[in-house]
Amino acid sequence: xxxxxxxxxxxxxxxxxxxxxxxxxxxxxxxxxxxxxxxxxxxxxxxxxxxxxxxxxxxxxxxxxxxxxxxxxxxxxxxxxxxxxxxxxxxxxxxxxxxxxxxxxxxxxxxxxxxxxxxxxxxx
Amino acid sequence: xxxxxxxxxxxxxxxxxxxxxxxxxxxxxxxxxxxxxxxxxxxxxxxxxxxxxxxxxxxxxxxxxxxxxxxxxxxxxxxxxxxxxxxxxxxxxxxxxxxxxxxxxxxxxxxxxxxxxxxxxxxx
DNA sequence: CTTCTTTTCCTACACATGTAGGAAAGCAAG
DNA sequence: CTTGCTTTCCTACATGTGTAGGAAAAGAAG
Numbered sequence: 001x002x003x004x005x006x007x008x009x010x011x012x013x014x015x016x017x018x019x020x021x022x023x024x025x026x027x028x029x030x031x032x033x034x035x036x037x038x039x040x041x042x043x044x045x046x047x048x049x050x051x052x053x054x055x056x057x058x059x060x061x062x063x064x065x066x067x068x069x070x071x072x073x074x075x076x077x078x079x080x081x082x083x084x085x086x087x088x089x090x091x092x093x094x095x096x097x098x099x100x101x102x103x104x105x106x107x108x109x110x111x112x113x114x115x116x117x118x119x120x121x122x123x124x
Numbered sequence: 125x126x127x128x129x130x131x132x133x134x135x136x137x138x139x140x141x142x143x144x145x146x147x148x149x150x151x152x153x154x155x156x157x158x159x160x161x162x163x164x165x166x167x168x169x170x171x172x173x174x175x176x177x178x179x180x181x182x183x184x185x186x187x188x189x190x191x192x193x194x195x196x197x198x199x200x201x202x203x204x205x206x207x208x209x210x211x212x213x214x215x216x217x218x219x220x221x222x223x224x225x226x227x228x229x230x231x232x233x234x235x236x237x238x239x240x241x242x243x244x245x246x247x248x
Numbered sequence: 249c250t251t252c253t254t255t256t257c258c259t260a261c262a263c264a265t266g267t268a269g270g271a272a273a274g275c276a277a278g
Numbered sequence: 279c280t281t282g283c284t285t286t287c288c289t290a291c292a293t294g295t296g297t298a299g300g301a302a303a304a305g306a307a308g
Contacts, residue, residue, distance in 0.1 A: 038298060044297075080222060121234045
C-alpha cells in the first residue's frame with residue numbers, strides 16, 4: 001500500500017505531514033534551508049508524489065493545494081522494514097544496538113527507552 | 125568514503141562480508157534462496173561493486189575472486205545515517221523507539237539493551 | 249483590455265538500478 | 279586438436295530519481 005518514497009520526496013512529504021495541506025510555494029518555503037532546489041524541482045517532486053498516490057491535489061483559486069493521502073506512520077513502517085532487512089537482515093536487536101551505541105541520546109530519551117524496554121520485559 | 129550500495133548490492137555484499145573472498149558462482153549459490161536472479165545479473169552487481177570500489181577482484185585460475193575493500197561497519201554507518209536523516213530527520217531517539225515498539229525482541233536482547241542504556245546513562 | 253507575475257503542463261536529460269543477453273575467451277574432455 | 283562448458287566482456291534497455299527549462303494559462307495591476 002505505502003508507495004515507495006525517494007529521498008528527496010521524503011523531504012517534501014515531511015513538510016506536508018507536519019504542516020498539513022499546502023501549496024507548492026509553501027512547501028518550497030518550508031523545506032530545510034540549504035536544500036538548493038529550484039521551485040520547479042519541488043513541483044516535479046509534488047507531481048510525482050501525486051502520481052504515486054502519496055498526495056492528492058485540489059485546485060484552490062490560483063494554486064494547487066497538496067494533501068497527504070498516506071499517513072506518515074505507514075511510510076515509516078515500510079521504509080523501516082526495508083532498511084531493517086537490507087542492512088541488518090531482519091535483526092532488529094542489532095539495529096537498535098547500533099543506533100543506541102552510536103548516538104548521543106539525551107538523558108530524557110534514555111529514560112524513556114529504559115521505561116519502554118522494561119515494560120516490554122514485564123509483558124513477556 | 126563508503127560507496128553508496130543499492131538494495132540488490134547489499135545482498136551481494138552481505139554474502140562477501142560473511143563468507144570472505146568468493147567467486148561469482150559462489151556468491152550466486154550463497155544468496156538467500158528465492159532471490160530469482162540469474163548468474164549474469166549477479167555478475168553485473170559484482171562488476172558494479174568493483175567500479176564503485178566496494179570490492180576488489182583477483183583472477184585466480186579460471187574465475188575471478190571478489191574481496192571486500194570496505195568493511196561492513198563503514199557501510200552500515202553511512203546507510204544508517206542516511207536512513208536516520210531521511211525518515212526521522214536525525215532524531216535517533218524516535219528511531220530507536222519506533223523499532224523497539226515495533227519488534228518483538230527476545231528477552232536476551234532486551235536485557236542487553238537495558239545494560240547498554242544504563243551504562244550510557246551512567247556515563248552522562 | 250494589455251501587461252506582468254505566478255503557477256501549471258509538458259518535456260528533457262543524465263545517472264542509478266534491476267535485469268539480463270550475445271560474443272568471446274579459456275580450460276576440460278575426448 | 280576439436281567440441282563444449284564456464285566465466286568474462288561488452289552492450290542493452292526500462293524504470294526511478296535528481297534536476298530543471300520553455301510554453302501556456304490564469305489572475306493581479308494598471
